Amino acid sequence: MAYFGVRLAILIVCVVTGWSLPLARLQAQTPPSQSGDLIRAIEVEGTQRVEPGTVRSYLLVQPGDRFDPARIDRSLKSLFATGLFADVAINRRGDTLVVSVTENAIINRIAFEGNQRVDDATLESEISLRPRQIYTRSKVQGDVKRLQELYRRTGRFGATVEPKVIELPQNRIDLVFEISEGDATEIESIRFVGNKAFSDSELRDVVRTRESAWWRFLSSDDTYDPDRLALDQELLRRFYLSEGYADFRVLATNASLTQDRRSFFLTFTVDEGERYKFGEIEVASSLRGLDPATTREAVTVEPGDWYDADEVERSIEALTDMVGTQGYAFVDVRPRINRDRAERSIDVAFEIGEGPRVFVERINIYGNVRTVDKVIRREFRVVEGDPFNTSRIQRSRQRLRNLDYFESVEIEQLPGSAPDRAVVNVNVEEKSTGSLSLGAGFSTTSGVIGDITLRERNLLGRGQDLRARVLIAERDSQVSISFTEPYFLDREISAGFDVFYLTIDRQEEASFDETSIGGAVRFGYPLTEHLDQNWRYTLKQSEIENVPDTASPFIKAEEGEDYVSEVSQSLVYDRRNSLFLPTNGYLAQFDIGVAGLGGDVAYLRPVATGAYYVPLTDSERWVLGFRGSTGYVYGIGDDVRLFDRFFVGGDDLRGFATAGVGPRDISTDDALGGQWFYTGTVELGFPLPVPTELPLRGRIFTDFGSSGALPDDVSGPTVADTASIRATVGAGLTWTSPFGPIGIDVGVPYLKEDFDETELIRINLGARF
Numbered sequence: 040m041a042y043f044g045v046r047l048a049i050l051i052v053c054v055v056t057g058w059s060l061p062l063a064r065l066q067a068q069t070p071p072s073q074s075g076d077l078i079r080a081i082e083v084e085g086t087q088r089v090e091p092g093t094v095r096s097y098l099l100v101q102p103g104d105r106f107d108p109a110r111i112d113r114s115l116k117s118l119f120a121t122g123l124f125a126d127v128a129i130n131r132r133g134d135t136l137v138v139s140v141t142e143n144a145i146i147n148r149i150a151f152e153g154n155q156r157v158d159d160a161t162l163e164s165e166i167s168l169r170p171r172q173i174y175t176r177s178k179v180q181g182d183v184k185r186l187q188e189l190y191r192r193t194g195r196f197g198a199t200v201e202p203k204v205i206e207l208p209q210n211r212i213d214l215v216f217e218i219s220e221g222d223a224t225e226i227e228s229i230r231f232v233g234n235k236a237f238s239d240s241e242l243r244d245v246v247r248t249r250e251s252a253w254w255r256f257l258s259s260d261d262t263y264d265p266d267r268l269a270l271d272q273e274l275l276r277r278f279y280l281s282e283g284y285a286d287f288r289v290l291a292t293n294a295s296l297t298q299d300r301r302s303f304f305l306t307f308t309v310d311e312g313e314r315y316k317f318g319e320i321e322v323a324s325s326l327r328g329l330d331p332a333t334t335r336e337a338v339t340v341e342p343g344d345w346y347d348a349d350e351v352e353r354s355i356e357a358l359t360d361m362v363g364t365q366g367y368a369f370v371d372v373r374p375r376i377n378r379d380r381a382e383r384s385i386d387v388a389f390e391i392g393e394g395p396r397v398f399v400e401r402i403n404i405y406g407n408v409r410t411v412d413k414v415i416r417r418e419f420r421v422v423e424g425d426p427f428n429t430s431r432i433q434r435s436r437q438r439l440r441n442l443d444y445f446e447s448v449e450i451e452q453l454p455g456s457a458p459d460r461a462v463v464n465v466n467v468e469e470k471s472t473g474s475l476s477l478g479a480g481f482s483t484t485s486g487v488i489g490d491i492t493l494r495e496r497n498l499l500g501r502g503q504d505l506r507a508r509v510l511i512a513e514r515d516s517q518v519s520i521s522f523t524e525p526y527f528l529d530r531e532i533s534a535g536f537d538v539f540y541l542t543i544d545r546q547e548e549a550s551f552d553e554t555s556i557g558g559a560v561r562f563g564y565p566l567t568e569h570l571d572q573n574w575r576y577t578l579k580q581s582e583i584e585n586v587p588d589t590a591s592p593f594i595k596a597e598e599g600e601d602y603v604s605e606v607s608q609s610l611v612y613d614r615r616n617s618l619f620l621p622t623n624g625y626l627a628q629f630d631i632g633v634a635g636l637g638g639d640v641a642y643l644r645p646v647a648t649g650a651y652y653v654p655l656t657d658s659e660r661w662v663l664g665f666r667g668s669t670g671y672v673y674g675i676g677d678d679v680r681l682f683d684r685f686f687v688g689g690d691d692l693r694g695f696a697t698a699g700v701g702p703r704d705i706s707t708d709d710a711l712g713g714q715w716f717y718t719g720t721v722e723l724g725f726p727l728p729v730p731t732e733l734p735l736r737g738r739i740f741t742d743f744g745s746s747g748a749l750p751d752d753v754s755g756p757t758v759a760d761t762a763s764i765r766a767t768v769g770a771g772l773t774w775t776s777p778f779g780p781i782g783i784d785v786g787v788p789y790l791k792e793d794f795d796e797t798e799l800i801r802i803n804l805g806a807r808f
């Protein structure tokens with residue numbers, strides 16, 4: 040009974056302390072004795088890859104130690120903690136401690152099945168396991184969670200990941216993650232609570248997240264993304280601050296997942312607060328020699344206007360730029376804001392002081408895999424050692440973006456090695472600059488168009504532009520090769536050449552075909568930051584051919600070929616905010632060409648062009664544009680040939696056909712072209728009331744212009760040349776579709792001559808692949 044009582048006590052202790060039953064049985068089966076309590080040997084069983092000595096090294100007992108259950112239990116846990124074993128058992132066999140292990144398998148290969156939206160490389164970068172590593176269940180479960188989180192970040196909350204193990208010889212396995220991606224978890228609805236000044240529909244246009252709709256198949260903004268919600272809150276805050284609600288807060292954002300896990304209901308709870316106006320606006324300066332009154336015009340806010348945080352920031356930038364141009368390299372403009380809640384007004388005092396004297400210590404460039412550093416550095420308006428200048432940094436960013444080599448360009452300032460040093464980090468994300476383009480389209484001017492273009496805009500990463508093009512259309516065709524080196528001899532001089540063969544079918548408007556073959560060399564350089572000068576020499580053979588018997592006698596007299604040797608120059612002053620879709624700024628350009636240094640013809644041909652864009656709203660979505668062009672061609676010692684004259688109509692005077700305006704032989708209805716011309720456009724561009732994801736814009740316009748004057752020998756009763764002004768009014772729209780831009784304009788002339796050729800609709804569409 041005593042012995043039974045001892046065993047019962049030992050059993051109770053084992054249960055309470057967590058000792059393993061085998062060890063409890065081991066102690067119970069061996070009555071205590073001084074010699075039997077010592078471990079005489081340790082045997083290791085079940086090892087295949089792991090050396091027995093490695094197993095013994097993790098044990099907390101050694102031969103000669105007592106059979107201590109606590110230390111043996113800690114040894115068991117130590118072996119499990121190595122991650123080398125799937126199972127471990129420690130038993131006593133007489134005076135021998137037997138350690139039996141089952142080794143974890145080695146991963147031979149990791150595969151993914153069922154993934155279509157996310158490629159294997161992205162999935163592999165997300166998991167921690169790799170081939171030739173030890174397989175453990177804990178690591179697999181961790182990787183499953185990571186993969187599910189990855190799919191959630193892409194808006195697929197219904198995705199499931201199931202790990203499968205395929206056993207192989209020699210204790211190896213293949214690990215397969217079977218993935219069911221499911222459908223994207225869409226946004227069923229977006230609601231706002233607490234908004235009074237703006238409706239739900241207005242605020243939906245502010246946030247980036249969108250409600251699901253069939254036309255958003257090319258966008259991912261209608262899928263749930265937690266990171267995007269943080270951006271939405273910031274966009275709401277900026278919007279309300281720009282509308283005068285200085286106390287605005289987002290109280291809560293709630294995303295509710297439907298039971299079928301296919302969509303979310305988003306709710307933004309907001310507190311708009313009161314709306315404020317600008318109170319007193321002051322400009323103060325502590326810079327020696329700077330009169331604050333001279334900088335007041337840079338401030339764009341006025342007392343009594345609704346408070347706008349964006350306008351305050353723009354005023355700070357304008358003040359910084361203005362003071363910087365007056366020779367102050369280190370400028371710090373800080374707004375001092377005083378909020379009067381009772382009067383609901385905000386006083387702003389712009390304090391101009393001397394900023395810290397900071398110099399550019401180093402410019403680091405990251406993300407350029409193909410583009411060499413020199414191509415990026417030469418666009419910078421500051422170099423190492425220059426004073427740090429915010430306006431020049433911003434100009435450098437714009438120049439880099441204008442290269443169109445990068446998806447994104449970000450520049451950040453970091454502290455340098457000393458308080459007066461700054462490090463500029465440039466992070467770029469390159470995009471494809473080489474393309475083989477196949478184009479198809481239609482335009483009213485050229486008819487059906489086929490286009491094959493091989494182009495590399497960043498040849499070998501050195502910024503060189505090489506293009507070969509073959510364009511075949513119903514009415515004109517072109518074969519050309521062009522090459523441009525933007526920094527010739529490592530100087531800010533662009534140089535290049537063109538070789539071309541061009542045919543133009545002018546049968547409909549003037550009863551002849553024009554063929555030109557030749558080449559050109561060109562170079563250009565900046566005179567100032569925004570003023571460029573370009574020079575070009577062209578040598579070509581031009582021929583008027585295929586003149587029918589029914590053509591005007593003045594065109595028949597021009598049939599034949601001539602050689603043209605022309606030198607031309609161009610001055611371009613460009614202050615537009617974008618080269619591609621300008622919404623602000625202006626352009627002035629003056630071109631002049633002189634022919635006669637060799638060749639068969641001689642003339643002087645000046646042309647002036649200008650454009651001015653005014654945004655009517657802060658978002659720059661409503662833009663008023665003014666464009667105009669005028670030119671004259673003077674014959675030097677001879678009359679001006681037919682194809683050196685100006686033909687007006689079509690794209691530059693909508694509502695009239697190509698070459699539909701100007702001198703004309705009314706007996707054959709052939710356009711003869713004029714020695715002078717002018718055209719002008721006033722156009723209002725605006726967004727259409729469609730979802731903002733659809734890049735669809737409308738416009739209303741009025742075009743006007745004219746062309747006139749003919750050589751003395753081109754005259755007679757059949758020649759009409761009134762030189763009167765023509766004008767049209769119309770509307771149009773442009774859709775920047777994934778398949779190319781599509782534009783439609785409807786123009787109606789309200790000032791015209793009876794012999795003019797008109798057209799109601801002008802279409803331009805195309806696709807490039």
